[in-house]
Amino acid sequence: MNLYNSNNVNNGGIMNRVFYTVLLAMLGLTVSGCIETQMLVSVNSDGSGTIEERMLMNKMVIGMLEGMGDAFKVEGEEEDSDEPVEQAEPFSMFSEDDVAERAEKMGAGVKLVSYEEVESATGTGYSARFTFDDINAINMDQNPGSALPDMPGEEQSAEEKEERIHFQFTPGSPARLVIKPFIEEEEIEEEITEDMPEDEQSDEPGESDMEFEQMKELFRGMRMTLAIKVNGDIEETNAQFVDGSTITLIDFNFDQMLDNPEALKVLEKSEEMSPAAAQEVLKGIEGIKFDIDDEIVVTFD
Template identity: 35%
Template sequence: MKMLRRMAAVVTCVAFLGGCFQVETKVRVNPDGSGTVEERVLMNDKVIRQIDEMSKAFAGPDAKPEPFTLHDRKELQKRAGALGEGVAFVSSREISSNGYTGYRAVYSFRDINTLRLSQEGPKKPGDSSGEQATGGGEPFLFRFTPGKEARLVVIPPRSEPPGRKEKKPQSGAVPEGEEGKPALTPQQEREAMEMVKGMRFSLVVEVNGTVLSSNATHRDGSRVTLFEFDLDRMGDDPEKLRRLKELDPTDFAGAKEMVKAFPGIKAELNDRIEIVFSR
């Protein structure tokens, strides 16, 4: 459930700061603990054209700015080392799909115990924080035990620092940090939803073998979905995004019912996900 609330906050921020993204991450794990990370990051072509037009406008009449692209091979190579010890850049290429353009990057790792993946994914254009490696935020951690029956444990990021309990606002109170922020009009909300149409995020773990047992909420054969957010499948109702953001992470029953109510959402409801598999 904590993941649901974090996911809603991340999606809201990216939606309004970075344009319309599709970010898909797949972790493939072998029985010896090695494997690969595949990332597909795409941006709406309309947004890319707007960025190019703005670059030309600010560059001056004689300047010829380079066309905007998400595919920056040097930055992707830098990202490899910070994803964890022993992680290596394998390849990358520009890709296009259904009005979106971006890149597909592949990394390899020798030991998944050292892999660190942020829920927020790679750094987005315009983010000057320098945290290209993890995209900011706490990472997913992995604990692997090899053997005839290999055991993988996935530990999602916490929603708050250790030892700190989240304060719930009293009924009718304005949430902390929201003071002074004007509410959006219905028209502004509709325009905002139109801007982020097509947004999709997902993180999947796929083991190379037969799953013998798992407590994963969303499993299809050897594939486990840790989270998936498909805004198109949620419809055009801004109220749904608000309800996700206001989700109480301690309300297990409420979280489960909310996931059922949103067809575009899959979220892991366990604090630790265990997968036991063999070749």
Template identity: 35%
Template sequence: MKRAIMIVTALAAGLLLAGCLQINTTISVNKDGSGTIDQKFLMKSDMMAMMSGLSSMGQDNQGDSAQSDNGFSLFDKQQLEKDAAKMGNDVRLVSAEPLKTDFGEGYHAVYAFKDVTRIQINQNPGDNLPSQMQQGGSETASQTPDYVRFGFRAGSPSVLTITFPEPQKQQGNGTADSTANQKMSEQDLAMIMQFYQDMRITTDVVFNGSIVSTNASYRTGNRVTLLDFQFNKLLDNPEFKKQLMEGKSEQMSNFQNLGKMFPGMMIETKPTVEVRFR
């Protein structure tokens, strides 16, 4: 099981434990470059129950996450205020509240910024996990920031540029002993498929105006989708399962690679996207 978890860590940067998560991030941009970041973060109910069990046994760090009646909660306003600083010096927390759905529990947070060029959005969902759920204290692949950055020029039309990070190279010595080259058994694969079921991570940019032109791959009205990663769409893909079992996770080490390999996913694969709007 440990080997399977290590393979999943390499599957997509920052996806460790993301199988139990749904994360929706919407960045709204005004014509003057100001805007908001709306984020909904949910963890599956069974994972919440497991974390509550650990909490009740005194194995969690109370400084890392808020405590609910069940012993564990992802909603921690002080931590969300710290998360605002990670997004940029110009970002501030406007509102935050606990969130509960049929999928699970988490929070809904809204941040505001005055200058979009001063914000950065981390693609790695592991960065949003409470620290006691991350892999130790060192900076592992699942914790390495993978920032999307923005450029802006006001005018008529205004121009927003979105720059994606370069694909991360898989660490290792390239030998048969490296994590990326370890093969997965049928049992490991079945466990991973079950664990990642219903995982969904989305990132959208909404323009408060009308889009004049864009080279974005996915646009609907005034909305550009940068990422809509639904793991369920991969569950029946034989090529995806084959590459997992053959230990070729280094070929799937980031979202953009997944978008190129499996076109059914809504994942922007251009290194830079430009949107003209007014």
């Protein structure tokens, strides 16, 4: 079933692509305060389908943002002290209206059909379900922070990059779906390097155990998953991670990754690696599932 096509992958920098994508995911989750983001796209044989999304945000971060929001409200009231003060609505990081509005950015014809607030011991957020008529019109941003509203006082930057996934679907018996994942490795490496201080860009050893332990605590409990499910039997695919009719594009379990620092060093140092070798290395790293193909093709009936 795993029909790997080496023409779909550039040999140079494959492991760098994985390494820098992991770093970007860490950065996105940390900056946004997310501790869990899950997305499952289900596709029918006629090209219609659903998108199921679950987002949890750290309760401590939400508390901090609530305080920031109150501060901005007070500042606004002071500027307009002569105006009558309306009763402030309770702070809410997520709202059904915001999620429904974001559906339009996923592609033409995407509609929110269900929304539910969810909570865990450490996080709070929502679970949502969307429907679409044509997978060809879907172009989702897989960046964890894209599901969040703007922070208090934050302005949207015109230079912010979107990490969009595109699809090409051909109906038939069997139906054929082509998945085209997000950022190329060159863009990922450039973005990470530009944002990193010069004294941290070298490969010199010396990251202290204490610093690493602090990093582990920062990312503890975080997870990011993105999967595609076809509603039928898979006949042929080059996808690397297949479970029944579900194809996993990304599954980053940061607890497992950070418990194996030596494996992360392999990712960082393996600048040139063949596709076959890259697959073997990834198989041995707990906590990382990342399909390295530029195009993932699946036929199903």
